[in-house]
Amino acid sequence: MERNPFSSSRVSPELPDSPIELQSIHTNPNVVHTSSKTQTETVTVIEDIGPLTFKNPPKNLFRVITSLIWAFALGLSDGSVGVLLNYIELQYSISYSVASILWLSNAIGFILVALLSNVIQKKFGRKSIFLGCLSSIIMYTLVSTGSKYPVIIIGFLFGGIGAGICVAQYNVFIGRLEKSSTALGYLHGCYGLGASVSPLIATAFVEAGIKWNFYYLVVLGFFLISAVNTYISFVHGEDDLKPWDDEQQQQPTQEVKKSGLMKEALKNKLTWISSLFVFFYQGAEVAFGGWITTYLRDYRNHTNTSIGYVVSGYWFGLTFGRLVLTRLIHKLIGARRGNSVLIVLSILFALLTWVISSFPIEIVTITFTGIMIGPVYPLMIAYIVSEDLIPRKIAVISVTVTTAFGSSGGAVIPFLVGLISQYAGAFVVLPSFIVIFSATLCLWLMLPNTRYTKGTGKVDIFKRIW
Incomplete structure (x- = not known):
């Protein structure tokens, strides 16, 4: 479903012209000897870690590429529905109103994510992106079977859940980069590119006599790649992002x-x-x-x-x-x-x-x-x-x-x-x-x-x- 999730992106407050230096603080105990007793003195050593950018930390470049592949895959899914809708209606002998339930099911997935967003964020944080990809994989696995229509509806529900989780998390991550507007522009472009080429691919499928549901195997392949990339980027080895997370958490007044x-x-x-x-x-x-x-x-x-x-x-x-x-x-x-x-x-x-x-x-x-x-x-x-x-x-x-x-x-x-x-x-x-x-x-x-x-x-x- 096209939700155009990126015409609506996270907007960050304007930053000053000069870069903001984010710092990590380490404390090392030094022993100071006096005549009467030994005292422990804490010395603060400040390490300049710089702003969060495409290459700082170095793994961020791979994370950005991961987000672009995911956006392209979502565009492949969303842009194809208009072309394939006729073939869905013919296969299941359903009316316009019944076919419209696909959009409704997808929306329910988004609403569920919105209602549970606080729980998801507290329990999983950025790692929830991987769960979102898994939910999307469930959708395209179910839809690609061309099974009974209720199964297709359930598939689109999982698609809404997966997209809802990933859209929110990717917007937050990309929006925190130093050149967030540029990065969000790439995200917009990849989604739009996917939505643009998907009708061409879907039309080529049906013109060749291939059943409509097999198109979603192509989308499934892209989401499998996204899931692997996401695991590498955000589940296994995201410790290099902690200094910036710590900096953000040192603002209790915002939470209050x-x-x-x-x-x-x-x-x-x-x-x-x-x-x-x-x-x-x-x-x-x-x-x-x-x-x-x-x-x-x-x-x-x-x-x-x-x-x-x-x-x-x-x-x-x-x-x-x-x-x-x-x-x-x-x-x-x-x-x-x-x-x-x-x-x-x-x-x-x-x-x-x-x-x-x-x-x-x-x-x-x-x-x-x-x-x-x-x-x-x-x-x-x-x-x-x-x-x-x-x-x-x-x-x-x-x-x-x-x-x-x-x-x-x-x-x-x-x-x-x-x-x-x-x-x-x-x-x-x-x-x-x-x-x-x-x-x-x-x-x-x-x-x-x-x-x-x-x-x-x-x-x-x-x-x-x-």
Whole structure:
């Protein structure tokens, strides 16, 4: 399932220009002799360990590579569902609404991890990444059998659990690196690359007459590699990370204030506006990628199996927009105006896909819809954090709440679209996207404009929005 777990990443507070030196402290007893007795004097020796980087400690480079392989594998899984959904429906003779349970099952896995996150963190810490990979392996083992549909649903439940654990832990680890934005960019890119190539591979499988479930053997292979790498990186031999863990633990005031900051974040109006924004945004993004193949086949009557390549174009477009256009748009017109334009263009291209019944044009408009959707989420994060819309002391907690809403939207809205399609027809896929993305535009404009200076008259209303 595409949850776009990285459009919603952990955001770290800004660091000062000069590097922060983390130090480990060792105490060695020295014997000092006096005339009356022998006393023990503690001498503190400070060893400079430097910041946590790609190569400090040296094993971190392997850990980062491990995270990138895992992200690529998750993308392979998420991007293929839209292509394979038709074959799942045919094999089990199920309706749209019953097929939508796959998204719901996956969401339940995420919710279980969220509810047990504190227990998992206390008991296993980073080692839980290995457990997450094992849970994912269970999913792809079950799904690749092509067994009865309830077994497939249980498989997707384990997939949600595994992805939920790994997404949280990898975001925390990568987010603590000195150049976290660069590392998170690599993580975004690998996930997007996996989601982009997966429709190509899945379509090639079904065109060759290979059953849909055997595609998940490919994904299973990648997760087996990830599990081995994860064991080496985070279970066996992670002692070299302890100096940085100790440094982080030497901040008791943060733990004392944590519950108070959570309450403050939940009382902040902007936390809820941004959370609803991401709920609708990610829900529309996933629903579009998951159901567009069904729309083209059942409503447009494009029966050729090559329609699976259209989904690949959508994900390639989304990945390109996120990695290439985000920085450019932010620099040229800013995040607020940039997102306003991107959302309107996304709606426009979806509308063109809906009203123009020409397969070549549909390929172009669907790809451009992905390009326009891609930068919206990172620009939103940049706007609310870098512009200090939310106080810095609660920014991380607020963004965490926001990303949790995003994961929920990425499961609930595709389920609802499938449910409605069952009774109204597959044509509702694009109108649903247009309505939902219009809601995201309204929520986006509800956020304060940091460039706005209060004035009077009708022009002032335009300035407040733009």
